[in-house]
Amino acid sequence: MGEERFGEFVLVRRHEDGCVGELVLDRPKAMNAVSTEMARSVASACTALGGDQGVRVVVVTSTHERAFCVGADLKERNSFSDAELVRQRPVARGAYTGVLELPVPTIAAVHGFALGGGFELALACDLIVADRTAVVGLPEVSVGVIPGGGGTQLLPRRVGAARAAELIFTARRVEAEEARSLGLVDSLVPVGEDRAEALSLASRIAANSPVGLRAAKRALRLGHGLDLRAGLEVEDAAWRSVAFSGDRAEGVAAFNERRAPRWPGQ
Numbered sequence: 001m002g003e004e005r006f007g008e009f010v011l012v013r014r015h016e017d018g019c020v021g022e023l024v025l026d027r028p029k030a031m032n033a034v035s036t037e038m039a040r041s042v043a044s045a046c047t048a049l050g051g052d053q054g055v056r057v058v059v060v061t062s063t064h065e066r067a068f069c070v071g072a073d074l075k076e077r078n079s080f081s082d083a084e085l086v087r088q089r090p091v092a093r094g095a096y097t098g099v100l101e102l103p104v105p106t107i108a109a110v111h112g113f114a115l116g117g118g119f120e121l122a123l124a125c126d127l128i129v130a131d132r133t134a135v136v137g138l139p140e141v142s143v144g145v146i147p148g149g150g151g152t153q154l155l156p157r158r159v160g161a162a163r164a165a166e167l168i169f170t171a172r173r174v175e176a177e178e179a180r181s182l183g184l185v186d187s188l189v190p191v192g193e194d195r196a197e198a199l200s201l202a203s204r205i206a207a208n209s210p211v212g213l214r215a216a217k218r219a220l221r222l223g224h225g226l227d228l229r230a231g232l233e234v235e236d237a238a239w240r241s242v243a244f245s246g247d248r249a250e251g252v253a254a255f256n257e258r259r260a261p262r263w264p265g266q
Contacts, residue, residue, distance in 0.1 A: 004048075007041035011063075012049065015199065019206040021055045022199070023099075025062045025069055025121075032062055032069040034117050035076050036088055039095035042121075046098030053265060056210045057202040058102055060125060061109045061195050066133075068108070071116025074143070089148075092117075096149035100124040103214050105205050109198035110134050110185065115173065120149030122185075123158065126217070129201065130185040131194040134176040142171040157224065159183050210265045211247040215239075 002014045009032075011024040023045050025032040034042070049055050062068045072092070080088065099106065099121055108114075108122035110130040119136045122128050130136075138147045138155065146152060147168060156164035159182055167174070167184075180188040189197045205213065219238035223231035242248055246264035254261035 006045040006048070007037055009035075009038040010041035010045050012045050014055075016203055016206055018052075018054045019056045019210075020199065020202045021049045021052070021058045023049065023058055023060045025060070025064075028064045030070075030073065031064055031067040031113065032118065033071065033073040033075075034069065034092070034095060034121075035073040036091055038073075039092050043091075043094035043098040046095075046102055050098075050102050050104070053210070056104055056206040056208075056213055058104055058106045059109055059195075059198045059202050060099065060106065060121060061198070062111070064112070066112040067118070068110045068112060068114040068134075069118025069121055070113050071118045071120075092149070096120055096124055100150060100154075103217065104210075105202075105213055105217055107198045107202055109194040110136070111192070111194045116140055116147070116151075117149045120147060120151045120154065123154040124150055126220075127187075127201070128185040129187050129189060129194050129198040130176055130179065131189050131191050132176045133191055134179060134185065134188075134194075135173050136179050136184055137171070137173040138168050139171040139173065141169065209242075209247040209251055209261070209263050211242050211245045211263075212251075215242045 004012045006012065009027040011026050013022040013024060015022060027033065027038055049058050106125040108125040108128045110122055110128055111133050114122050114134060114136045116139055119138055138151045140147050152168065155167065163182065174184060176188055179185045215238040219235045223234040226234065246266045250261050250264060
């Protein structure tokens with residue numbers, strides 16, 4: 001298992017011979033509150049993971065025992081002038097869009113608090129695995145702002161417009177059982193098992209074609225929200241991008257020869 005640090009607060013680990021990347025939020029003294037420096041590091045780590053053709057899945061985890069991430073660093077924000085806040089905005093956005101635009105399947109492993117920007121980092125992932133200590137929410141209106149890391153767009157895509165409006169307007173925190181029932185998280189596991197389950201799920205996903213996984217994610221993301229006819233055109237374009245690939249040839253051959261595929265990844 002290789003490790004690489006991005007700044008002081010973000011660590012990247014590689015598992016499964018490098019096929020599974022783990023993006024670790026590692027600012028335990030602040031419960032992973034996203035400072036300017038941490039935002040830059042998340043974005044840099046995502047650039048590295050996204051550009052690594054060997055990575056097939058990314059899992060986002062936390063080193064803090066009681067939190068995935070509590071959102072923006074409000075102590076830092078309180079010290080900003082208006083001009084500094086404007087300059088910091090694209091840096092903050094870079095962290096959330098970095099996770100959102102990863103070209104491979106992504107899984108958030110959530111325990112404890114995932115609030116504000118912390119929950120938005122999880123929402124930027126394709127799947128969210130949570131343990132029974134998880135508490136999620138977008139409380140930004142309670143401090144005079146709005147979700148600014150994608151929450152107003154990603155949450156309604158998960159749970160519908162009315163449910164998202166209720167959660168955002170009330171700023172309420174949602175505990176694990178209700179979060180699962182509302183679709184705020186995708187699976188609920190015993191306390192302390194979120195990371196292990198997310199990595200296990202990532203391993204199962206990573207057994208599949210890297211070319212196929214990237215194309216499937218592209219079709220899912222680009223087709224979402226389009227009318228059916230347009231969505232099917234997106235799917236067809238993604239199909240054509242893999243139909244004549246080495247992975248497709250190997251997958252068909254392995255199936256017919258009743259053996260595990262050896263993906264060329266191209």
